[in-house]
Amino acid sequence: MIWYPYEQMKHMKQPYKIVDANGVYLYTKDQKLIDSVSSWWCMIHGYKHPELTAAIKEQADHFSHVMLGGLTHEPAERLAQKLQxxxxxxxxxxxxxxxxxxxxxxxxxMALQYYMNRGDKKRTKVLALTHAYHGDTFKTMEVGDDEDYHFVLEAYGPKQNAINIPTEISALEKAFHQYHAELNCFIVEPLLQGAGGMRMYDISFLKRARELCDQYGVLLIFDEVATGFGRTGNRFVADLVQPDILVLGKALVGGYIGHAATVANQKVFDGFYSDDDRHALMHGPTFMGNALACSVALKSIEIFEREHYMEKIKKIEAISHRELDDFHDERIKEIRIMGGCACIEVYDPAVLEGYQEFAYKHGVFSRPFLSYLYSMVPYIITEEELVQVFSTMKAWFQQ
Ligand SMILES: Cc1ncc(COP(=O)(O)O)c(C=O)c1O
Structure with a gap:
């Protein structure tokens, strides 16, 4: 049987069974649902996009996968060039x-080894944010700061190699002052912290982080797995402040096949480029550069550019403000909007119990967590559909 994510299997509610999907819609056998969370924020073009499906089929007629160890291929080369x-x-x-x-x-x-390659073995620590989420593997859990996802790490006692600070410039300056000689990098979800509660913060924090990283020789990593390709209303936050390493995932492939990219700048790459084999980056996932994923990523980026997605996102943001800015309820703590993300935070998580079933009846798939009721809609959503998403949220509070 399937062991489902983030669920107590003993009393898990039966998941909705999807039998088809098209555009922004998911279909169960008896309901048509707007996917207001874009399948964990990745499905930016919607489902069954004919060009994306064709790109996968076309590549599958040649080969679906070859490893990148000792081999290479055009879709991977073209995608690396396109990202460049x-x-x-x-x-x-x-x-x-x-x-x-x-x-x-x-x-x-990369950040750790960058310093190891220079013979500096003291830079073992990572600076990260409170409420950070960077994934569920062990090192990403360590730099993350989310008890609800990662409480299992308590077994190891206090963190040895990660320090988490709030998104306040004073805390940032203090941390650099105190730890700079031990830090190899500062990693952030830039501007928008997703799984930690759709928390939004100001670009001035990142500008100051860039200055401090330069001053103390610490690498700056932007985890744009969730924010990349427009979610914050910027194409990439890296367009505003440049990191040394940028991580992309989710929307990179339009949500069609799991794939991701870690993109380094010249300085980081040069730290590995040497006559010493031990300076090589010793990593190689079996499916890295998968040909189907690269082909669909190329098509996804082409559509993103051709169809002026940044304008679509600006429109989504404007409609979100129009629909939510004046909405008040005493159970609501805050409403936050940035680009293609809107979040209603309530004081008491119990307020959101039953919302998913309510939304289902209203033709919307939603997945609130903790105190957060949010939308991260596919960018192709129409105004009418987006209004339906927000009307459903508001109706929950007004019943
Ligand atoms: C900012 C961020 N980093 C990393 C990840 C992990 O990505 P994946 O689920 O593809 O492993 C996520 C997933 O939600 C994320 O939001």
Missing amino acids: DILPGDLNYCFFSDSGSVAVEVALK
């Missing part, structure tokens, strides 16, 4: 992997 072309500055060196968590692991390994 569209990413800012000298973020030019692309390491592929099969999921966001693994891509973050790779980024953290």
Whole structure:
């Protein structure tokens, strides 16, 4: 049987069984649902997009997969080149992997080894944010800060190699002052912290982080697995402040096949480029550079650019403000909106119990967690459909 994620299997509610999907809609055998969370935030073009499906089929007629160890192929080469072309500055060196968590692991390994390769073995610590979520593998759990996901780490006692600070400049300056000689990197979900509660913060924090990283020789990592490709209303937050390592996943492939990329700048790459074999990056997921994933990623980026997705996201943001800004209820703590993400935070998580079933009846698939009722809609959503998502949220409070 399937062991489902994040669920107590003993009293888990039966999941909705999807029999078809098209555009923003998921279909069960008796209901049609707007997917208001884009299948964990990745399905930006919606389901069954004819061009994306065709890209996969076309590549499958040649080969679905070959390893990148000792072999290479055109879809991987073209995707690496495309990312080099569209990413800012000298973020030019692309390491592929099969999921966001693994891509973050790779980024953290790069940062550690960057200093090891220079003979500096003291920089063992990672600076990260409170409420950070970077994945569910062990190192990503360690740098993350979310008891609800990662309480199992308590077994190891206090963290040895990660420090978590709030998104406040004073805390940032203090941490750099105190720990700079031991830090190899500072990793953030830039501007929007997703699984930690759709928390939004100001770009000034990242600008100051860039300055401090430069001052103390610490690498800056942006985990844009969730924010990349428009979610914050910026194409990449890296367009505003440039990190040394950028991690992409989820929307990279339009949500169609699990894949991710860890993209390093010249300085990081140079730290590995030497006559010493021990300076090589010793990592190689079996499915890195999967040909189907690279082909669909290329098509996804083409559509993103051609169909002016940034304008679509601006419109989603404007409608979100129009629909939610004046909405009040005493149980609501805060309403936050940024780009293609909207979040209603309530004081008491019990307030959201039963919302999923309520939304189902209203033709919306939603997955609130803890105190957060949120939307991360596919960018192709129409105004009418988006209004339906928000009307359903509001109706829950008004019944
Ligand atoms: C910011 C961030 N980093 C990493 C991950 C992990 O990605 P994956 O689930 O593909 O391993 C996620 C997943 O939600 C994420 O939001």
